[in-house]
Amino acid sequence: MRPQFRMGHSILFSIHSLKDAFPIAPKFEWVPGHTDDDTSFEDLPLINQLNVEADQLATKELQNYSSYFPMVPFDPISKVQLHINGVTVTRRYATTLRTHCTLPKLKAYYEERFHWSKHIFDTIDWDTFSTVFTKSKGKRNFLTKFCVNHLPTGKRLHDRTKTENNLCPTCLTETETDDHLLQCRHPSRARWRSNFIQAIHTRLEDFLCPVLLDILRKGIHHYLHASPVPDPATYGNQYAHLVLQQNAIGWDHFFRGKWSTEWKYIQKQYLARTGLTATRSQEQWTTSLLRLIWDKLHNLWCQRNTSRHGHDSRSARDISLDRCKRIITTLYQLKGKVQPQDAHVFYETLEDHLEQDIDNLRQWISVNQPLITFSSRSATRASTLNTHVLSKYFVVPPTVLSGPKKKKQPLPPPPPPATHRSTFITEHLAVLPSRSHARSQRIPIWRPPPSRPRQRCLHDFFPDHPG
Numbered sequence: 001m002r003p004q005f006r007m008g009h010s011i012l013f014s015i016h017s018l019k020d021a022f023p024i025a026p027k028f029e030w031v032p033g034h035t036d037d038d039t040s041f042e043d044l045p046l047i048n049q050l051n052v053e054a055d056q057l058a059t060k061e062l063q064n065y066s067s068y069f070p071m072v073p074f075d076p077i078s079k080v081q082l083h084i085n086g087v088t089v090t091r092r093y094a095t096t097l098r099t100h101c102t103l104p105k106l107k108a109y110y111e112e113r114f115h116w117s118k119h120i121f122d123t124i125d126w127d128t129f130s131t132v133f134t135k136s137k138g139k140r141n142f143l144t145k146f147c148v149n150h151l152p153t154g155k156r157l158h159d160r161t162k163t164e165n166n167l168c169p170t171c172l173t174e175t176e177t178d179d180h181l182l183q184c185r186h187p188s189r190a191r192w193r194s195n196f197i198q199a200i201h202t203r204l205e206d207f208l209c210p211v212l213l214d215i216l217r218k219g220i221h222h223y224l225h226a227s228p229v230p231d232p233a234t235y236g237n238q239y240a241h242l243v244l245q246q247n248a249i250g251w252d253h254f255f256r257g258k259w260s261t262e263w264k265y266i267q268k269q270y271l272a273r274t275g276l277t278a279t280r281s282q283e284q285w286t287t288s289l290l291r292l293i294w295d296k297l298h299n300l301w302c303q304r305n306t307s308r309h310g311h312d313s314r315s316a317r318d319i320s321l322d323r324c325k326r327i328i329t330t331l332y333q334l335k336g337k338v339q340p341q342d343a344h345v346f347y348e349t350l351e352d353h354l355e356q357d358i359d360n361l362r363q364w365i366s367v368n369q370p371l372i373t374f375s376s377r378s379a380t381r382a383s384t385l386n387t388h389v390l391s392k393y394f395v396v397p398p399t400v401l402s403g404p405k406k407k408k409q410p411l412p413p414p415p416p417p418a419t420h421r422s423t424f425i426t427e428h429l430a431v432l433p434s435r436s437h438a439r440s441q442r443i444p445i446w447r448p449p450p451s452r453p454r455q456r457c458l459h460d461f462f463p464d465h466p467g
């Protein structure tokens with residue numbers, strides 16, 4: 001045995017290290033757990049029966065007589081122990097570490113996406129959610145998207161690609177959203193809803209608290225049929241608290257596995273109060289009910305996919321042909337907007353093109369769709385490349401702070417309009433100033449330069465004697 005960070009590893013390692021201390025060497029044998037889930041207890045081998053009984057006794061001890069010790073005493077043989085926030089981690093180390101690291105971001109994401117207040121996340125029974133989700137093999141891809149309202153419905157596909165049909169494939173009238181999947185008014189969906197509610201009622205009516213059953217029925221009806229939300233004032237204090245919590249979480253999220261922790265707690269109290277005995281499956285009614293709901297919803301999604309994509313090769317081909325024609329019709333709207341050198345990919349008319357068989361249409365789309373969209377985009381870009389905003393063509397004067405306005409001098413009256421103008425150039429020259437007068441205007445009047453003190457030299461003070 002080699003040390004591993006597995007559940008109960010420290011206990012197993014301690015037992016293994018003590019095996020030499022036994023007078024008779026013990027034999028170790030692994031027995032699978034929960035074998036009574038699929039086979040009746042009487043048909044199991046003895047060693048499996050003993051394992052089942054030991055499991056039941058341990059569960060009973062844990063539920064009825066256990067005390068909470070956040071810090072487990074350290075066993076030196078195990079050599080290492082993991083604590084997070086003052087609590088010893090004794091099992092599921094990898095999951096616990098992953099959860100601890102990612103939970104704050106997940107909480108922030110849920111609060112933002114579903115508009116939840118800070119405390120709502122902590123009122124949800126995540127144990128039930130994770131138990132059922134983990135065991136829903138083959139449906140996790142659907143559930144992952146369904147639980148965060150992100151299924152590839154008609155609306156979502158149409159928002160991504162405009163050529164995708166956004167209509168509900170069943171009623172063909174309304175835009176298909178995540179909620180429309182369950183709220184569609186088509187008779188076939190109405191029948192599905194009726195059977196769905198009946199299956200839930202049949203599963204729960206024998207043992208579930210009648211008040212819980214009533215709240216559940218009203219909540220489901222509220223979401224599926226847009227009836228009023230359950231009113232907490234019509235229930236006692238304990239149940240009102242549950243109704244308030246589930247209303248805050250949202251009844252649409254009830255179908256997405258986000259249930260208040262009060263459901264499980266109130267039912268447990270009801271069983272203790274009435275003294276009714278419940279089977280193991282009835283004790284774990286939340287997980288069993290959520291599994292039923294998700295199985296039904298997954299079946300509904302598969303039916304919806306069949307309606308959208310066809311139930312056999314012929315219907316699938318017809319639906320695919322419609323889709324091809326829709327895409328080509330949309331691409332022909334860009335016929336006048338592509339670059340001139342790319343216009344040759346289009347047929348003379350759209351009608352001529354749509355008469356081609358489906359293989360040709362598919363091939364044309366796969367080859368030309370990217371070209372056409374790129375060409376129309378580049379043509380639009382090229383058409384606006386040298387176009388500037390109007391302000392580029394005008395010089396905007398700088399802003400001047402306005403002071404007190406000066407009074408404007410009135411302009412002289414304009415001269416009377418000339419009725420006759422001479423064509424002799426000499427008459428026009430006569431009004432120009434004379435050449436001499438013009439020169440006198442241009443040439444400045446000469447003035448003597450200002451007198452400067454002459455530089456004196458020694459000779460000035462001592463002139464040469466003539467003799």
Ligand SMILES: [Zn+2]
Binds near residue numbers: 171172174180184
């Ligand atoms: Zn519909």
